[in-house]
Amino acid sequence: MDNEKNLKKALKNLPAHQAPESIWEKINFELEQDEADKPLQEALKKLPVHKAPESVWKGLESQLPESESQQPIIRRLRPVLAIAASLLLVVGFYFGFRQNPVEGTEFAYSEEVLDDRIQINNLEADDEAFAMIEEICAARDYLCNNDIFKSLKSEFDELNMAHEELSSAISEFNTNAQLISELTSIEMERTEVFKQMIALL
């Protein structure tokens, strides 16, 4: 009686653990790797399904040492056990392939703090001022129609294109300081060229 009490007490004192959310997310993500699993799933679909003839079960049954009490339970559970075994096989195959897929791909999770200093939103571009050049040249093309201005304009256009190209490659959550440094350098160069063009107008 004391043993039973002690056992109950010990069971009550056992700590309860809940799996962290990230574990479920990870499992969910790995299950969602449809692309990588397509060949496997296709192959699984193509596997032939065979039903064992009744004689096989009867043969097995006759070889089993059976007791009166167990026989009906086993018989009732047989379809369930068969499904469970099949599922285990499929799950085993699935996770076997997941852990070591064709390319040996492994997934990992971590966190990092975003560095606000290297975000593109923090850079101020003088696009409005730059657009002024186009307006002036459109209104008074004679001002812009000389070799020195054309050369500067060509340089300015090239820098604008590079600025656009690089800006579109930098993500909203940039982690590459070198890209921001390059963008800043382009920005400074085109500002310099812009000043030279303005001086000619």
Next chain:
Amino acid sequence: MIKQFLFIVFLFGLASANAQTTLQVVSKSTNKEFTFQKGQTVVVEGEKAEIKVETWDQPQVVVSIILFAKNPDRSVAENELKSFNFTFEEESDRILIRNYYAGSAKAKSELTAQYFVKVPTDCPVQMSNYFGKTDVENLSANLDVNSQFGPINMYNIEGDIGIVSRFGDIFGELLNGNVKIESHRSNVTLKGLQGKYDIKSKYGLIKVFADNRLIDLNIEAEKADVYLFNPEPTESGYELISHFGEITLPEELKINFVENNDTKRHAVYTPGQQQIPGVYVKITYGDIVVRKNPKP
């Protein structure tokens, strides 16, 4: 009073901690090994990639790639990582390794790649990289790099080297061979040079630290400044031409100016003995500076 003060400090700390954005980083990685066959070139095509190539004394090419997706929302990072992939192709003349983003729209996550490639010392390497960083070390075979918006670092390379860079600085140390560099809006720094160099540059700063192991240096540049550092500047032969720029020389280099006016300066110097190494620099809208620097 002290308690109140500490509480306020704590609140400030909490507020600043909350202001930070935490990125959920999801990555996938793989390793791949190839047996290198003579005649094959390792071709690496990276995008937003940090590529590092090193050599080893084994006949295999070993590649490790990690692709990262970073976003405050983990599910966004996970989904976009599905479209951010790598491929390997092996053919008789090349081993191709590349990463690409196949998403239909621009990714919301920060997608980056890291390559670590080990090749046999005599394995030619060809690389292209956009918005990334390229490092190559200890190679005794041909090297070709085409990079945009990212730096190229080379150390201890022997062979034919071809570098094309746009908006990305080039740094090379202990290079030996036939080296061709085309740079556009890129600074070029070269140290400990042997062999022959052809450098074409537009907009940028070129700094060459040379000694008498250099055989030939040809630089043609536009809107660029060229600095030549040499512990024994008088032991080299020079032909220096600057259109609309200045030529500055160390005191001991008694150079002969063929032309010296505001629009063109043309200076020639032939040392007493053999004319090796030879330095030829021709620039438009830029300065040429030769300086004596201490022996390394």
